[in-house]
Each structure stands twice: as C-alpha cells, then as structure tokens.
Amino acid sequence: xxxxxxxxxxxxxxxxxxxxxxxxxxxxxxxxxxxxxxxxxxxxxxxxxxxxxxxxxxxxxxxxxxxxxxxxxxxxxxxxxxxxxxxxxxxxxxxxxxxxxxx
Amino acid sequence: xxxxxxxxxxxxxxxxxxxxxxxxxxxxxxxxxxxxxxxxxxxxxxxxxxxxxxxxxxxxxxxxxxxxxxxxxxxxxxxxxxxxxxxxxxxxxxxxxxxxxxx
DNA sequence: TGACAATATGTCATATCTGACATATTTTTA
DNA sequence: TAAAAATATGTCAGATATGACATATTGTCA
Numbered sequence: 001x002x003x004x005x006x007x008x009x010x011x012x013x014x015x016x017x018x019x020x021x022x023x024x025x026x027x028x029x030x031x032x033x034x035x036x037x038x039x040x041x042x043x044x045x046x047x048x049x050x051x052x053x054x055x056x057x058x059x060x061x062x063x064x065x066x067x068x069x070x071x072x073x074x075x076x077x078x079x080x081x082x083x084x085x086x087x088x089x090x091x092x093x094x095x096x097x098x099x100x101x102x103x
Numbered sequence: 104x105x106x107x108x109x110x111x112x113x114x115x116x117x118x119x120x121x122x123x124x125x126x127x128x129x130x131x132x133x134x135x136x137x138x139x140x141x142x143x144x145x146x147x148x149x150x151x152x153x154x155x156x157x158x159x160x161x162x163x164x165x166x167x168x169x170x171x172x173x174x175x176x177x178x179x180x181x182x183x184x185x186x187x188x189x190x191x192x193x194x195x196x197x198x199x200x201x202x203x204x205x206x
Numbered sequence: 207t208g209a210c211a212a213t214a215t216g217t218c219a220t221a222t223c224t225g226a227c228a229t230a231t232t233t234t235t236a
Numbered sequence: 237t238a239a240a241a242a243t244a245t246g247t248c249a250g251a252t253a254t255g256a257c258a259t260a261t262t263g264t265c266a
C-alpha cells in the first residue's frame with residue numbers, strides 16, 4: 001500500500017498515527033481493510049445499478065440511511081458481517097462475493 | 104438445502120423452529136450460513152495442516168480455546184468478521200478466502 | 207443562484223459478539 | 237483398557253457493532 005492509500009484510509013477514520021506506524025500495519029490488518037473496502041465499493045455499485053437511494057436501501061435492510069452511508073465507505077464502525085449481509089440482501093450470490101474479493 | 108442439513112444446523116444451534124419455518128429461511132440467510140460454514144471448515148483445515156492445537160491457535164489469535172472451537176464449527180455466536188480475521192492471521196490471502204467461498 | 211434531494215458525519219442507548227472460565231465430552235497414546 | 241490431551245459446551249461481564257436520530261455537507265436541477 002502506498003502513501004496515497006494511507007491518506008485515503010486516514011480520512012475514512014482508520015486511526016493511523018504516523019507513516020512508520022502505518023507501515024507496521026500487519027499484513028493481516030491491511031488485508032482485512034482491503035477486503036472491507038472492496039465489498040463496500042461493490043455494495044455501492046450494486047445499489048446505484050439498481051437505482052436505489054440510501055434511504056430506500058436502508059428500508060430493505062431494516063437499517064438507517066446513516067448506516068448505509070457508513071457501509072458504503074467501509075467505515076471502521078461497520079463489520080464485514082453487515083456488509084456481506086447487505087450484499088446478500090441485494091441478491092448477490094456467494095460466488096459473486098468471492099469474485100468481488102478476488103478482484 | 105435438505106432436511107439432513109437442517110438437522111445439522113439445528114444441532115449446531117441455529118434456532119429453527121419447524122420444517123416450515125426452516126424452508127422459509129431466506130436465500131439471504133442460508134447463503135450467509137453457508138458462507139460461514141465454508142470458512143469455518145477452512146479454518147480448521149488450515150489449523151490442522153499447520154499441526155496446531157486449538158490452544159495454540161487461540162494464543163496466536165489472542166483468544167481462547169473455547170472460542171476457537173466455536174469458530175471452527177461456525178457457531179451462531181461467532182461473526183464472519185472473527186472467522187475471516189482468524190484466517191488472515193493464519194496467513195490466508197484474500198484470494199484464498201475468495202476461493203474458499205466459491206468452493 | 208436557491209431550494210430540494212441525496213449523502214455524510216457525530217452521537218448514543220441497546221443489541222450482539224467476545225474472551226475467559228468452568229466443566230463435559232471425545233480422541234489419542236501408552 | 238486408563239490417563240492424558242484435545243475438543244466441545246454453557247455461561248457471563250465487558251467490549252464492540254447497531255439502528256436511530258440530529259445535523260452538516262454535497263449534488264442536482266429549475
């Protein structure tokens with residue numbers, strides 16, 4: 001991961017103190033974050049393709065607009081669980097989820 | 104999913120009242136459960152391949168033997184998050200996770 | 207431009223997950 | 237076999253994620 005990406009992640013609230021500290025993000029942590037981001041992006045793509053607003057999606061998910069917003073940016077406060085459940089609720093298959101992770 | 108699988112899931116604690124209710128498991132729910140089970144099985148496979156005991160893995164994960172046991176059977180009390188974090192901690196790549204989901 | 211729709215951000219009470227512990231059960235080994 | 241090691245099950249206090257709300261910001265279109 002590069003400095004560009006760090007900036008992006010920092011902006012999104014992943015608390016990263018310094019470049020040094022950032023570089024010490026374990027392989028595990030960065031993989032986890034990347035996974036989340038990929039699926040988040042996929043979720044937004046899916047929603048917009050289906051021409052839904054966040055409010056409409058929230059209704060489908062029995063959640064709230066603000067949580068959908070957080071889901072779609074991979075906010076640290078949302079779990080992979082919720083992202084994946086949301087993708088499934090929008091009709092994504094397990095195979096498609098796998099594809100998104102691999103991409 | 105068939106009756107056999109229901110029995111198996113019920114035994115594992117997924118609360119399913121009746122066959123009728125079971126059959127009403129939404130596509131979403133069953134996909135979610137299947138996803139979890141696939142990754143759980145993968146986790147156990149990985150641990151045994153690396154010749155680790157649950158106690159040893161627990162130490163690596165900074166968790167406990169009992170939680171590892173639950174992770175490996177996809178217990179309803181464990182999140183996808185924890186399963187995936189555990190896989191990553193054992194050195195699994197995102198691509199490998201994707202493969203496991205697709206399998 | 208201004209007004210309206212959509213999305214983002216911050217906060218919080220409640221719900222759910224977690225590690226830890228005790229203990230039961232199963233598997234391995236001598 | 238019997239003892240030891242490994243795994244499973246049940247419970248719970250504390251940690252984390254959640255929906256909901258208020259409000260801010262951004263995008264769109266007349």
